[in-house]
Amino acid sequence: MPRPDNLAEQVYTQLKADIFDFRLLPGDRFSEGDVAGRMDVSRTPVRQALYRLEKEGYVEVYFRSGWQVKAFDFAYFEELYDVRIVLELAAVSRLCRMEASDNSVLNALKGIWLVAEDERLQDPHEVSALDERFHCALVEATGNREMARMHYAITEQIRIIRRLDFTQAERIAATYQEHAHILEAILQRRSDVAQQLLTRHIELSKQAVREITLHRLQMARQAGPRPA
Structure with a gap:
């Protein structure tokens, strides 16, 4: 038992x-x-x-x-996304100032995101987990444990809607491309470019997630009875 x-x-x-x-x-x-x-x-x-x-x-x-x-409190989710952007931009800025020898985490991320199209994963749950890990790894790579703790707490709060970003094939493809560009900019120590790319990446994801969430809610309500 x-x-x-x-x-x-x-x-x-x-x-x-x-x-x-x-x-x-x-x-x-x-x-x-x-x-x-x-x-x-x-x-x-x-x-x-x-x-x-x-x-x-x-x-x-x-x-x-x-x-x-x-x-769902979308205003609250918007605030969490805003704080997330602040933390990740600070992380990118710090990473661009670190020595190349400190880039083991970034090199590992390259092996996941800088791959040929036919090597990309397509399962939404797998890509969602990898996407979450990508962003958490950027913050953890700075070595600031408190920043990483705060970032992970926000990540857990937005996970319920963020995972919907990968229910569409075009968003999976876009995520691979955007992550690759962000990594390349960080490795080239182009802090301003990396921060601009990261901000746009998160903003696009936030917009897509909101639209998908509202659509999924509408479709689910039309589908009829659910488990008690």
Whole structure:
């Protein structure tokens, strides 16, 4: 029999996937009993999972009517993207001042992003993970652990919508091209160019993500009933 903490982890993982994949939509309400029945577990691991998701900002509790998936706050996401840009621009500026011998991280990124078209990955989940790693690696490569911690915290908050950027083939291709250009500018110590490219890259992604998210929400609502 699975341990209670393992059950809570399983419920948490499933509920988070339901939210991220739009099987549970912003505004959807449900009870602990609903989830327990669907997943064939007791209410205790469900409650533990929901409190964890509440702490992360994905759901909120209504003591008389159960739980609700939190509505997307696009103004908040915009602010997170703005802070992310500030941190990554600072990271790029520092990287362009570092010695070439300190570029092991950048050289590893070259092996992922500076590849021929037929070597590019096409799976949205894989590319999404690599994209997230690319941006986190740029900040981590500066050696500033506090900057990296702040950047990763923001990354986790925007992951729910950011991963949608890779549901379209043209965005995958654009990401490979844009990352390659950013890396080349950093390796050439062209700080101004690298920062301009990075800013445009993130702004385009932010715009695409918002449009895709709104479209996915509309399509999901039209699709009918979802899991409780």
